[in-house]
Amino acid sequence: MNGGRERRGARGLAVDLGVLALGVFFWMYIAGERMNTEMPSPPWLFDVDMATGLLALPTLWLRRRWPTQAAVALIAVSWYSETIAFPLLVMLFSVVVRRPLRTAAWVYAASLAASAVYMVLRPEEMGLAGSIGFALSLHAAVAGWGLFVRYRRQLEARAAQAEQDERERARQRARDELARELHDMLGHRLSLLSLHAGGMEYRPDAPAEELTRAAGVVREQSQLAMRDLREIIAILRAPIGELPQPTMADLQALVDEARPGMRIELTAHVEGEVPERTGRTAYRIVQEALTNARKHAEDAPVEVTVEGRVGEGLAVTVRSGPGRDAGPGSGHGLIGLEERAALAGGRLEYGPAADGGWRVHAWLPWTA
Structure with a gap:
């Protein structure tokens, strides 16, 4: 106390x-x-x-x-x-x-x-025994009341501490979510920049049209990366829920954005409107898988398949063929995807494919 x-x-x-x-x-x-x-x-x-x-x-x-x-x-x-x-x-x-x-x-x-x-x-009229009994009863009543108030205050303090701990856990979850968003958004942009900048460096004799197209991609992705950074800096002063969130409707734009310098085939068979949380998770899985393919399977073809319907869930598969590895990775992206899938109530599998490429497969429940 x-x-x-x-x-x-x-x-x-x-x-x-x-x-x-x-x-x-x-x-x-x-x-x-x-x-x-x-x-x-x-x-x-x-x-x-x-x-x-x-x-x-x-x-x-x-x-x-x-x-x-x-x-x-x-x-x-x-x-x-x-x-x-x-x-x-x-x-x-x-x-x-x-x-x-x-x-x-x-x-x-x-x-x-x-x-x-x-x-x-x-001595009082009630006698010594009566007086002792009265004193004991009075002391016991006061002690009992004091213990009741004491433990009630302790319970209130524990409840307040539990609430404070929950707020801190919520803040930590928000920080973790923001870290994942940073990794997904900037990792995707910077990998595109690295790919096309590397092409311009190692192919100085490429046709002018190809170099112009690569320079345009570098310029565009640099602008988008700066936009993302400005959004994230603004989010640092606001609740995590205000971070602009992608949906399944943005998946085609994501693939189109990554196509310069990559051979990507998108196949989508989805019946019904995908719930927001499921669609956002699917988008992030494809985004991270494309980033990994760009880093570790350069010049390899990539197949993106999305299938799902109400009652069966949503299946997302990204398969890349064998290609030239552009450098080592940290592995944090795939770990983050596992956490994303688990938080959405789904599961994620990844590993080498039979043809020497890489396969990422996720199943997500059809829930809001």
């Missing part, structure tokens, strides 16, 4: 003033009852008791910050004073709520011991 200083809000201030008002009321009530019944012996004890109770009232203001110290101070005078009963019970309650249970147990034991001394020195 918090042992430092607590700030009082408007509600806390109202509660503290209410507790102080109750303390004044009970001090006046006990004083009135004692004057109307039997005065303590010796008579001067009444005046000392009244003064002690009055001096104890300000300790109620310390119940949040120093409950243990205030409780010990009140216990030290409770062996002769009855007017400090209300402040003492409030402090005992605060100790249970705000301090370790071992500390609370010691404070309660000391309070019961002081109560026993009071009963011997100032």
Whole structure:
């Protein structure tokens, strides 16, 4: 529990003033009852008791910050004073709520011991046994109430922490999603740039028309990459859900964009409107597979097949033939695709094909 200083809000201030008002009321009530019944012996004890109770009232203001110290101070005078009963019970309650249970147990034991001394020195009409029973019941009631409040606050704190943890996990998921989007979008653009820039470097004697076409692709993809970067920088200041998301309808444009420098055949047999999440996942799988084919199977033909219908799901296959490897890869793209497929409720398989090429196959459920 918090042992430092607590700030009082408007509600806390109202509660503290209410507790102080109750303390004044009970001090006046006990004083009135004692004057109307039997005065303590010796008579001067009444005046000392009244003064002690009055001096104890300000300790109620310390119940949040120093409950243990205030409780010990009140216990030290409770062996002769009855007017400090209300402040003492409030402090005992605060100790249970705000301090370790071992500390609370010691404070309660000391309070019961002081109560026993009071009963011997100032016996009541109910007798010693009755007074001890009443003191035990009162202490047990206060302790039970304090434990209830303590554990309720702990449950609320755990719930708040769980909510905070869930928000942090959501932020992490958003960061992971953004990282995947960065990899997919920029990886696709930059692989196209690398392919055509490499062609211009290694084929300086190519026909002017071919070099012009390659330069046009480099220029176009550079502009698109800059656009993607601007979008991503804007997304870093906005929720991940605002990131422009592709759909199945964009698949043809993706293939057309990648065709310069690649031999791609797209076959699509899809019945019905593909759900947004399924279509987006399929698009990203094809995009990453084309990027890998461009890197590791340069000049090889690529076949993209998409088939699906309601009730059966969507099957996406990208098969590339053997070709010239343009360089090593990190493998992060395929791992990311596995995660994408799993998050969509599907599965992804990839590996060498029988003809020495590479095959990526995914099945995705037909769900929104």
